[in-house]
Amino acid sequence: MSTKKSTITYKVLLSYIALALLMIAVGWFVYAEFQIFTKNQNTNTAESQKLLITSSLIAHLYETESLARITLQSSSTKDFNTFMDETAQLYTEIDELKPLIDREDQVGLLHLLDSVKLLLDKKVNNIKELRTLKRRDETDVSLEKAIEEITQIESSVGELTLEQSFTNPEQFGEEEREKAQEWVNFINKTIKDNTSPADREKMADSVLTASKELLKDLKLKSLKIKRSLTAKEDELLRNDIIISQQLREILSSFESEIINTTNILNRQRDVALKNTVRVITIAAVIGLLLAIFFSYLILNDFWKSQSYRKQLEKAKNTTEQLLKTREQLIYTVGHDLRTPLSTIIGYTDLLHNTEINPKQGQYVTRVKNASEYVSNLVDDLLDYNKLEAGKIKIEHTLFSLENIITDTAESTRELYHAKPVELIIDIDERLKQHLTGDPFRIKQILTNLIGNAYKFTEKGHIKIKAGVLEKYGTTYRVRIDVEDTGIGIQKDKQEIIFNEFTQAESAIEKKYGGTGLGLTISKKLASLLNGTLELKSREGKGSTFTLKIPLQIPAEDTKKEIAPQVETVLQKPRKIVNAVLIDDDESVLSLTSEVLRQQSFRVNAFARASEALEHIRNNDFDIILTDIQMPEMDGFRLLEAIADRNEKPVIAITGRADLNTEEYIRAGFAAVIQKPFAPGALVELIVQVLSSDTSPNAENLKNTMTMPSENSTNDSLYNLDTLKELLQNDEDALKEILQTFVESTGKNMEDLNLQFENRDIEGVKHTAHKMLSMFKQIKAWNIVELLEWLEHYEPDTSETPEAHAEKLRKRVPLVLKALEEEMGVS
Numbered sequence: 122m123s124t125k126k127s128t129i130t131y132k133v134l135l136s137y138i139a140l141a142l143l144m145i146a147v148g149w150f151v152y153a154e155f156q157i158f159t160k161n162q163n164t165n166t167a168e169s170q171k172l173l174i175t176s177s178l179i180a181h182l183y184e185t186e187s188l189a190r191i192t193l194q195s196s197s198t199k200d201f202n203t204f205m206d207e208t209a210q211l212y213t214e215i216d217e218l219k220p221l222i223d224r225e226d227q228v229g230l231l232h233l234l235d236s237v238k239l240l241l242d243k244k245v246n247n248i249k250e251l252r253t254l255k256r257r258d259e260t261d262v263s264l265e266k267a268i269e270e271i272t273q274i275e276s277s278v279g280e281l282t283l284e285q286s287f288t289n290p291e292q293f294g295e296e297e298r299e300k301a302q303e304w305v306n307f308i309n310k311t312i313k314d315n316t317s318p319a320d321r322e323k324m325a326d327s328v329l330t331a332s333k334e335l336l337k338d339l340k341l342k343s344l345k346i347k348r349s350l351t352a353k354e355d356e357l358l359r360n361d362i363i364i365s366q367q368l369r370e371i372l373s374s375f376e377s378e379i380i381n382t383t384n385i386l387n388r389q390r391d392v393a394l395k396n397t398v399r400v401i402t403i404a405a406v407i408g409l410l411l412a413i414f415f416s417y418l419i420l421n422d423f424w425k426s427q428s429y430r431k432q433l434e435k436a437k438n439t440t441e442q443l444l445k446t447r448e449q450l451i452y453t454v455g456h457d458l459r460t461p462l463s464t465i466i467g468y469t470d471l472l473h474n475t476e477i478n479p480k481q482g483q484y485v486t487r488v489k490n491a492s493e494y495v496s497n498l499v500d501d502l503l504d505y506n507k508l509e510a511g512k513i514k515i516e517h518t519l520f521s522l523e524n525i526i527t528d529t530a531e532s533t534r535e536l537y538h539a540k541p542v543e544l545i546i547d548i549d550e551r552l553k554q555h556l557t558g559d560p561f562r563i564k565q566i567l568t569n570l571i572g573n574a575y576k577f578t579e580k581g582h583i584k585i586k587a588g589v590l591e592k593y594g595t596t597y598r599v600r601i602d603v604e605d606t607g608i609g610i611q612k613d614k615q616e617i618i619f620n621e622f623t624q625a626e627s628a629i630e631k632k633y634g635g636t637g638l639g640l641t642i643s644k645k646l647a648s649l650l651n652g653t654l655e656l657k658s659r660e661g662k663g664s665t666f667t668l669k670i671p672l673q674i675p676a677e678d679t680k681k682e683i684a685p686q687v688e689t690v691l692q693k694p695r696k697i698v699n700a701v702l703i704d705d706d707e708s709v710l711s712l713t714s715e716v717l718r719q720q721s722f723r724v725n726a727f728a729r730a731s732e733a734l735e736h737i738r739n740n741d742f743d744i745i746l747t748d749i750q751m752p753e754m755d756g757f758r759l760l761e762a763i764a765d766r767n768e769k770p771v772i773a774i775t776g777r778a779d780l781n782t783e784e785y786i787r788a789g790f791a792a793v794i795q796k797p798f799a800p801g802a803l804v805e806l807i808v809q810v811l812s813s814d815t816s817p818n819a820e821n822l823k824n825t826m827t828m829p830s831e832n833s834t835n836d837s838l839y840n841l842d843t844l845k846e847l848l849q850n851d852e853d854a855l856k857e858i859l860q861t862f863v864e865s866t867g868k869n870m871e872d873l874n875l876q877f878e879n880r881d882i883e884g885v886k887h888t889a890h891k892m893l894s895m896f897k898q899i900k901a902w903n904i905v906e907l908l909e910w911l912e913h914y915e916p917d918t919s920e921t922p923e924a925h926a927e928k929l930r931k932r933v934p935l936v937l938k939a940l941e942e943e944m945g946v947s
Contacts, residue, residue: 136415140408147404151397170221178214181207189248201252208245212238233370240363243356251353462499463796465492467712513562515649519675520560522587523553526601529567530585537575543582551589552599557673562646566654567601569639570666574605581606581663595674604665610658618656619644698811699741702726703733703759704748704774709796713746713774713803720804730754737763744807749775760789770810783913791906809902838936840900862895863937870933877926885922886912896936904932 188204191197215234222231469489477485507513527546534544574583583605590598610618619640640654647654652670700722704710707728714724725742727733730753737745745763749756756773763771770791785793791810794803841855869892876884889911896904907929914922 133415133419136411136419139411139415143404143408143411147400150400174214174218174221178211178218181211181214185211189244192248192252201248204248205245208241211241236363247353247356462492462496463709464706464712465489466496467709467716470716513646513649515562516559517557517673518560519555519557521553522556522558522563522599522672523548525560525564526567526585526587529564530571530583533568533571533575536572540575540578541580542575542578545582545584547584547586549588551597552587555675556597557675558670559650562650563670566643566646566668567603569643570603570668573639573666574603574607574664578605578607578663590669597672597674599670599672601668601670602665603668604663606663609660609662609664610656611660612658619654697721697723698807699723699743700725700807701733701737701742701745701747703730703746703751703756704728705751705753706748709748716803722807730759734759734762742769744769744811745771746774746803746807747771749773756790757788764789772806772810783909786906786909787913787915809900812902838901838903838939859940862899863940866892866895866933866937870930873926873929877923882914882916882922885926886914899936899940901936904929904936907932 185204185207188200188207192200192204215238219231219234222234465488469485469492472481472485526548530544530546534542571583571585583603586602586604588600590600592598644654647668647670650670652668655667655669656664657667658664698721700717702710702713702717702724703726704713705728710726710728714726717724725733725736725740727736730747730751733745733747734754747756747759754762756775760771771789773785773790773793775793775795782793792806794806869888872888873885876882876888889908893905893908893912896908907925910925911922911929
């Protein structure tokens with residue numbers, strides 16, 4: 122499935138890459154076409170600019186011609202300056218036009234522009250010359266000249282004038298002019314007085330003759346000037362015509378060039394657009410084909426994936442159903458095995474209590490050992506099944522790690538007392554205090570490890586070493602090594618021995634026995650404890666199993682509390698107890714009845730729940746013991762049927778391991794015992810239940826039932842035998858622990874009251890859990906019952922926590938007072 126998923130991923134990636142490459146190629150081509158289009162557009166713009174400048178040039182040229190005519194007609198300096206400014210503008214536009222002519226086939230246009238500039242220069246020069254000629258118009262000049270000449274002649278024969286006598290007389294002042302005029306008048310008078318009339322006549326003839334000659338000369342000069350002016354005007358006109366023709370040629374060339382260029386550009390644009398459309402169309406088609414192709418591939422893989430998914434889901438459902446079936450099978454087989462095992466174990470205990478010879482005793486022992494082996498196998502299977510289903514919960518209670526290690530090791534050694542194997546126990550001093558953890562699971566792991574060590578070690582030693590790896594905060598990282606000098610394990614087999622139902626060698630199972638579940642369960646339990654289980658081994662030299670787990674260091678006020686380690690002590694009532702026993706298995710019913718009768722119980726046994734129900738409704742009794750799985754009516758339905766008429770405790774006897782004790786308690790059972798069970802354990806449980814009952818009849822029973830112990834004076838409230846045995850009857854230590862217990866209980870009760878006032882249900886649960894361990898240790902079962910109910914309280918239950926709290930407030934002071942009176946604790 123993973124490979125198929127990777128294939129789909131690669132195909133999707135490849136499709137994106139192909140589409141990206143296609144987009145890049147199309148983008149590059151469109152960009153290239155756009156560049157061509159832009160370049161042509163720029164070219165067209167340049168050509169248009171040429172045309173605009175040329176048109177402006179012609180317009181200015183026409184304006185220049187008009188100004189030239191005005192200049193010639195008016196001979197005004199202002200008009201001439203305007204003409205020169207317009208001509209300068211023509212030069213500027215010609216200079217602007219030249220850089221735009223950058224093609225080789227337009228070099229002739231540059232020559233035309235240069236010719237225009239030359240012609241303009243000629244035109245300017247002609248205008249200047251014409252202006253000069255105009256200023257020297259012969260008619261005006263001749264008349265003025267004639268007048269001037271005649272005046273000069275007159276002055277030569279007649280009187281003088283002021284202008285003839287002085288240079289620049291107009292610059293004289295008034296006084297100077299008067300004096301000069303007086304002097305001229307004086308001269309004229311003198312001349313007139315000295316000249317005769319004949320002389321004057323001769324002078325007049327001479328003047329006329331000179332005037333004729335002068336006028337002829339002036340006429341010739343005037344004709345000459347007119348011819349020159351006409352020639353200049355003709356030349357100027359020709360220049361204008363030439364300039365206009367050249368400009369028209371330039372304009373025509375530019376127009377044709379622009380038209381050609383525009384046509385070429387239009388064709389190129391059409392080609393570019395067609396190419397672009399064609400490429401985009403092809404790209405779209407290719408993209409569509411690629412999309413269809415890769416979509417087919419991906420969808421094909423997706424459909425296969427979906428098919429595989431459905432197959433996997435079907436296989437998963439089948440597997441889950443098989444696992445559920447296996448789980449149910451294990452529970453069913455466990456129950457079916459527990460029932461005959463109860464019979465076997467019960468009857469072997471009964472046989473031990475009869476008069477049998479040694480050989481029969483040996484037979485009974487072997488039967489008992491075999492039944493215990495099968496019982497352990499059932500327990501392993503059920504534990505393994507619970508681990509697989511995640512139904513095992515880790516507890517956190519106070520306990521002595523030293524005691525657990527020592528007790529487990531020594532009890533295992535007793536089973537293998539015939540083997541010459543030395544037991545060495547080395548425990549770090551820091552671990553000889555009380556710690557918080559799950560003692561039951563730790564003991565279960567150690568039992569498996571130490572049991573295997575003894576099983577596979579024929580001689581040498583078994584060393585159990587416990588130490589602290591590190592401390593962080595209030596937690597010890599504990600390391601427990603179980604070392605043996607047994608057969609060891611091959612290196613290539615060391616990984617598989619933690620697999621379920623696996624032995625290192627098939628011969629080992631035949632020789633040493635075992636199911637191959639112990640180490641699997643131990644490793645899984647170590648993980649649940651947030652720890653690890655490791656192995657180091659050398660074949661023929663031995664093995665070392667290392668358990669590493671975290672354990673909490675308890676707070677100061679609870680460090681002396683000890684987790685419950687209840688020993689099974691046979692309790693026997695002094696007064697006969699009426700018990701109702703219900704079990705559909707005749708052999709178990711017979712066995713349990715016999716066990717109870719040997720302990721002075723009066724037993725009313727029923728194989729059918731309906732018959733038992735009829736008896737319960739019509740007779741008095743003290744306690745009911747019922748099997749859970751029965752064909753006609755199971756234990757839960759029986760409990761419901763008698764709930765409204767029965768106040769007596771009901772104990773569940775079951776081979777089921779899929780329900781927790783809390784579930785039985787919540788259902789209304791006073792207690793539960795798992796098959797197979799030892800007879801003493803059943804009697805002990807009955808006594809505990811009756812001790813915790815508060816009904817009047819139960820109170821009478823409690824007064825008549827005692828533990829076989831000299832030290833138990835308050836058996837109806839508590840029992841200190843186990844605690845005393847644990848402390849090896851150390852009165853001082855017992856008193857110190859009880860003193861701490863009384864103080865912590867008082868504080869816990871205050872916390873409970875405050876939590877009830879604040880409706881802090883979670884706080885109530887936590888405090889109840891905290892108080893449970895020590896009350897179990899002193900076997901104050903009537904209080905344990907209430908604390909367990911509070912610990913597992915759910916809001917949807919019909920009962921209220923306040924009612925249980927009220928009972929707790931009444932019972933706890935009685936226990937504390939009794940402890941103070943017995944031990945002098947205050």
